Amino acid sequence: MQTISQLARRFGLSRSALLYYGRIDLLQPSGRSAANYRLYNTADERRLAQICLYRQAGLPLQEIRSLLHSSDQQSQILTRRLAQLNQEMALLREQSRVILRLLKHRRMLRQTRVLDKQRWVEILAATGLSEEDMHRWHVEFERMSPEAHGDFLEGLGISKEEVSAIRRWSREQGAKR
Amino acid sequence: MQTISQLARRFGLSRSALLYYGRIDLLQPSGRSAANYRLYNTADERRLAQICLYRQAGLPLQEIRSLLHSSDQQSQILTRRLAQLNQEMALLREQSRVILRLLKHRRMLRQTRVLDKQRWVEILAATGLSEEDMHRWHVEFERMSPEAHGDFLEGLGISKEEVSAIRRWSREQGAKR
DNA sequence: CATACGGTAACGTTGCGTGACCGTAC
DNA sequence: CGTACGGTCACGCAACGTTACCGTAT
Numbered sequence: 001m002q003t004i005s006q007l008a009r010r011f012g013l014s015r016s017a018l019l020y021y022g023r024i025d026l027l028q029p030s031g032r033s034a035a036n037y038r039l040y041n042t043a044d045e046r047r048l049a050q051i052c053l054y055r056q057a058g059l060p061l062q063e064i065r066s067l068l069h070s071s072d073q074q075s076q077i078l079t080r081r082l083a084q085l086n087q088e089m090a091l092l093r094e095q096s097r098v099i100l101r102l103l104k105h106r107r108m109l110r111q112t113r114v115l116d117k118q119r120w121v122e123i124l125a126a127t128g129l130s131e132e133d134m135h136r137w138h139v140e141f142e143r144m145s146p147e148a149h150g151d152f153l154e155g156l157g158i159s160k161e162e163v164s165a166i167r168r169w170s171r172e173q174g175a176k177r
Numbered sequence: 178m179q180t181i182s183q184l185a186r187r188f189g190l191s192r193s194a195l196l197y198y199g200r201i202d203l204l205q206p207s208g209r210s211a212a213n214y215r216l217y218n219t220a221d222e223r224r225l226a227q228i229c230l231y232r233q234a235g236l237p238l239q240e241i242r243s244l245l246h247s248s249d250q251q252s253q254i255l256t257r258r259l260a261q262l263n264q265e266m267a268l269l270r271e272q273s274r275v276i277l278r279l280l281k282h283r284r285m286l287r288q289t290r291v292l293d294k295q296r297w298v299e300i301l302a303a304t305g306l307s308e309e310d311m312h313r314w315h316v317e318f319e320r321m322s323p324e325a326h327g328d329f330l331e332g333l334g335i336s337k338e339e340v341s342a343i344r345r346w347s348r349e350q351g352a353k354r
Numbered sequence: 355c356a357t358a359c360g361g362t363a364a365c366g367t368t369g370c371g372t373g374a375c376c377g378t379a380c
Numbered sequence: 381c382g383t384a385c386g387g388t389c390a391c392g393c394a395a396c397g398t399t400a401c402c403g404t405a406t
């Protein structure tokens with residue numbers, strides 16, 4: 001049996017977070033003390049561990065609640081969240097590109113953490129890959145992980161149209177052999 | 178001179194968004210009609226275009242306001258946002274990894290858009306790269322874009338420790354030659 | 355006169371943080 | 381008796397969306 005702040009500390013959360021979880025009926029203490037203090041037992045603790053795990057996956061609390069209620073659709077919800085994560089990453093990549101364009105325009109671009117097409121090609125070239133090798137790389141990437149291939153190219157700042165063209169070409173080449 | 182809904186449509190925004198921009202003093206119409214309707218002129222339109230541009234970069238409205246007030250620290254703010262974007266992407270990658278772990282554990286993993294280390298190595302191997310080529314790739318990547326190299330490896334689901342080790346090794350190899 | 359637009363104002367969303375004000379444990 | 385904890389409101393945050401209710405343009 002632990003009080004609210006003890007439990008919060010053990011999980012790296014705040015008291016107010018646990019209060020909130022109680023308010024939205026996500027995690028209720030299994031008991032109360034004589035002075036009306038919340039008392040959490042080990043079952044509550046296990047439930048909170050699950051909650052934290054799902055929070056690390058970025059699931060909203062409402063979905064976590066329904067997951068803990070019945071874990072039937074777990075993989076469905078997780079897969080949906082995975083797709084959403086890809087969308088969010090695509091959005092962030094787009095925002096990066098907008099910023100890079102603005103900074104480039106002001107000649108303020110020097111060394112960024114963001115990889116673009118030119119730099120990627122430079123790296124592959126310095127590794128010793130020929131144009132033909134790079135073409136083969138596209139073909140294999142498209143064959144083995146088509147979605148990830150598209151995401152990766154977009155991440156290099158390549159336009160959707162060009163990405164489509166590259167992928168189409170890769171599929172055609174892959175079919176030929 | 179355009180009314181609020183006309184302007185909103187032209188920029189793909191909602192009426193309520195423009196009302197909100199007015200409330201927080203981000204974009205005020207330069208005039209009002211006899212019936213107290215908001216009237217936006219071309220200067221307002223240009224300002225809104227700037228706002229939309231910065232919104233595409235994911236900047237909060239408050240920062241956009243201060244940017245439009247005096248554009249002195251523009252590149253500073255944009256660079257800061259770029260760093261923040263990298264953090265956010267790292268967070269999303271981590272969330273993806275948590276989900277993949279959960280799904281893998283349930284043997285529900287089949288084809289995802291997310292690239293992991295194994296698949297990446299498979300792709301490079303199918304492209305025809307030997308182990309030595311892959312090593313050289315690390316070295317060049319580290320030499321040409323060290324930060325992006327780390328981000329990329331973490332994106333493959335590799336632990337921070339292993340990423341550090343790989344990068345350290347890459348730097349050493351790069352120094353030898 | 356209908357209806358499509360304009361105005362203001364207030365509340366809802368998410369996941370808590372913060373503060374007030376009060377009782378309790380040590 | 382101090383102070384570190386507990387309790388319950390209630391409000392604030394970002395960026396709007398969504399009513400509601402009323403006036404205006406056509």
